[in-house]
Amino acid sequence: MGVALESEDLWKTYDGVNWVLRGASLEVEEGEVFAMLGRNGAGKTTFIRIASTLLKPSRGTVRVLGRDVMREAKTVRRRIAIVPQEGRPSNLSTPWAHVYYYLIARGMTRQDAARRAREYLEAMELWDVRNVICGSLSGGLRQRVYVAMAMATEAEVLFLDEPTIGLDPISRTTMWSQIRRSSEEGRTVIVTTHNMEEAETISDRVSIINSGRIAVTGSVEDVMRTVRYQYRVDVEGAVDVTELRGYGLVRRIGDRYRVLTEGTKARELADLAIERGWKVNVARTSLEDAFVLLAGGNVENEAA
Amino acid sequence: MRTKRLEPLLMFVKSIYASTMLFGVIPFKQNPFWSLSPMLAPMAFLLFLSVYGISEIIPYALIGGMISIVVANSITMESDAAFNRLILRIDAMFVLTRGGLIPYAIGLALGNLINALPGILVFALLLWALVGLGDAGSWGVMLGALSITWAVVSMFGYYISTFARDIRDLWVYSPIFTGAFSYLPPVFYPLERIPVPELKFLAFLSPTTSTARLMQGAMGLVSLGSAESMILWLTPMIHASIIFLLLHLRVRKPL
Numbered sequence: 295m296g297v298a299l300e301s302e303d304l305w306k307t308y309d310g311v312n313w314v315l316r317g318a319s320l321e322v323e324e325g326e327v328f329a330m331l332g333r334n335g336a337g338k339t340t341f342i343r344i345a346s347t348l349l350k351p352s353r354g355t356v357r358v359l360g361r362d363v364m365r366e367a368k369t370v371r372r373r374i375a376i377v378p379q380e381g382r383p384s385n386l387s388t389p390w391a392h393v394y395y396y397l398i399a400r401g402m403t404r405q406d407a408a409r410r411a412r413e414y415l416e417a418m419e420l421w422d423v424r425n426v427i428c429g430s431l432s433g434g435l436r437q438r439v440y441v442a443m444a445m446a447t448e449a450e451v452l453f454l455d456e457p458t459i460g461l462d463p464i465s466r467t468t469m470w471s472q473i474r475r476s477s478e479e480g481r482t483v484i485v486t487t488h489n490m491e492e493a494e495t496i497s498d499r500v501s502i503i504n505s506g507r508i509a510v511t512g513s514v515e516d517v518m519r520t521v522r523y524q525y526r527v528d529v530e531g532a533v534d535v536t537e538l539r540g541y542g543l544v545r546r547i548g549d550r551y552r553v554l555t556e557g558t559k560a561r562e563l564a565d566l567a568i569e570r571g572w573k574v575n576v577a578r579t580s581l582e583d584a585f586v587l588l589a590g591g592n593v594e595n596e597a598a
Numbered sequence: 599m600r601t602k603r604l605e606p607l608l609m610f611v612k613s614i615y616a617s618t619m620l621f622g623v624i625p626f627k628q629n630p631f632w633s634l635s636p637m638l639a640p641m642a643f644l645l646f647l648s649v650y651g652i653s654e655i656i657p658y659a660l661i662g663g664m665i666s667i668v669v670a671n672s673i674t675m676e677s678d679a680a681f682n683r684l685i686l687r688i689d690a691m692f693v694l695t696r697g698g699l700i701p702y703a704i705g706l707a708l709g710n711l712i713n714a715l716p717g718i719l720v721f722a723l724l725l726w727a728l729v730g731l732g733d734a735g736s737w738g739v740m741l742g743a744l745s746i747t748w749a750v751v752s753m754f755g756y757y758i759s760t761f762a763r764d765i766r767d768l769w770v771y772s773p774i775f776t777g778a779f780s781y782l783p784p785v786f787y788p789l790e791r792i793p794v795p796e797l798k799f800l801a802f803l804s805p806t807t808s809t810a811r812l813m814q815g816a817m818g819l820v821s822l823g824s825a826e827s828m829i830l831w832l833t834p835m836i837h838a839s840i841i842f843l844l845l846h847l848r849v850r851k852p853l
Contacts, residue, residue: 343690347693347694368698371695376691380687381690382687383686384686386625392620395616396695398615399613400695449694
């Protein structure tokens with residue numbers, strides 16, 4: 295497997311004062327689904343826009359399929375496709391027109407464009423509405439039109455910037471299947487998401503980006519290993535927060551408190567909760583917990 | 599070998615075709631009434647002239663009407679391009695085509711021209727009925743002048759769109775530029791009606807002054823020498839070059 299994308303010490307500022315990216319370095323292998331996780335404004339979209347030749351970095355380099363995205367932008371552009379964040383198709387055109395004519399613009403013959411448009415509209419469950427103007431489609435269907443446009447191309451690297459935002463669970467799983475399918479066909483998919491289940495389900499590796507810096511990169515298991523707490527205990531009731539702090543890291547979620555802790559302490563806290571009559575739920579820590587720890591800033595402060 | 603050499607050109611043309619279909623032809627089929635609104639103002643002006651019996655201006659108003667329809671449709675490039683960039687975000691996808699942004703933008707501009715065609719046809723038929731058929735050369739000049747108007751105003755519209763941070767920024771400009779390019783300069787009336795020489799010179803800041811005069815000359819409304827004709831063809835080319843240069847400097851590299 296070769297390297298599909300490598301960024302080295304990538305910096306970006308829009309105003310010369312605030313840095314959106316601060317030395318982001320990472321490598322994505324060919325054929326893998328790579329998820330970028332981060333809070334709003336962490337720099338994920340900026341990274342994607344630079345890597346897809348749409349934005350110039352302030353410092354550092356990005357190479358896609360071995361080509362520098364700034365110096366060899368034209369060559370890179372032929373081999374990649376993007377689904378922009380919060381993009382939506384034209385209300386006055388149809389899903390078929392979007393996919394078919396986009397493929398023509400990408401250089402396909404009419405026959406190939408028609409064949410691939412059909413294949414991907416079917417895959418994205420848009421075939422039945424192919425001739426309905428997008429303005430009459432639901433938000434979820436409209437969202438899938440752009441993904442079908444990008445996936446139907448011959449691109450070797452796909453950048454999907456929050457492709458499943460606003461989709462219902464069934465549409466989301468359809469999308470996930472297509473993303474995995476692209477990877478099985480040998481394409482590299484770089485996807486940004488806030489959905490931890492999505493990242494766990496579809497990605498071979500993830501990267502958590504925090505305030506423009508790559509906090510961690512690796513498989514979901516690798517990321518989980520960076521968290522020293524194996525359990526999370528959710529408690530609800532007349533809870534004294536200061537008491538909880540003795541067990542581990544505490545975070546308030548609505549009326550509940552989530553305590554990230556170790557095995558023995560998890561059991562002790564669960565016993566205490568039962569004794570006090572609190573509602574309690576014990577589970578293994580998840581990618582979401584790791585994400586909150588690595589990208590969430592000072593967790594303790596949130597409970598204060 | 600020859601096919602290989604022609605491939606970039608074919609790709610370019612295919613991209614223009616795709617963009618025109620997606621952003622022009624298909625939306626036009628959905629709502630053909632779009633072509634009506636730019637026709638209304640020149641038509642009302644024509645009616646006004648007829649009611650008041652100002653018949654000697656009517657041929658100028660017919661030519662002005664054709665130009666103003668092209669201007670009104672082409673200047674919408676500013677809001678269309680900004681809408682595609684800011685709301686649909688589809689331009690990011692079209693950057694990643696073989697031709698890149700240029701055929702996408704040309705397709706977008708051709709799409710706007712499609713909306714102008716019914717209006718141009720109506721005014722051309724009126725011109726034919728009221729002024730005469732003219733020869734093929736005259737209509738060649740007319741088409742050339744309208745094409746230049748389309749190209750310059752579309753480029754200008756695209757240039758303006760690159761500054762927009764919000765689509766509402768641009769709503770105000772279309773009527774302003776339609777007025778500035780169509781109704782203020784001598785498009786609906788002869789240049790000679792401007793009393794002050796300095797103002798005549800100033801009128802050429804608008805590319806439509808030259809194209810209107812060329813069309814007026816082609817239909818025999820004004821007499822043009824060959825030197826003046828050449829200058830009139832060159833002037834909008836200079837406009838086009840300046841706007842192209844500004845546009846190139848603005849979009850040549852990612853921000």
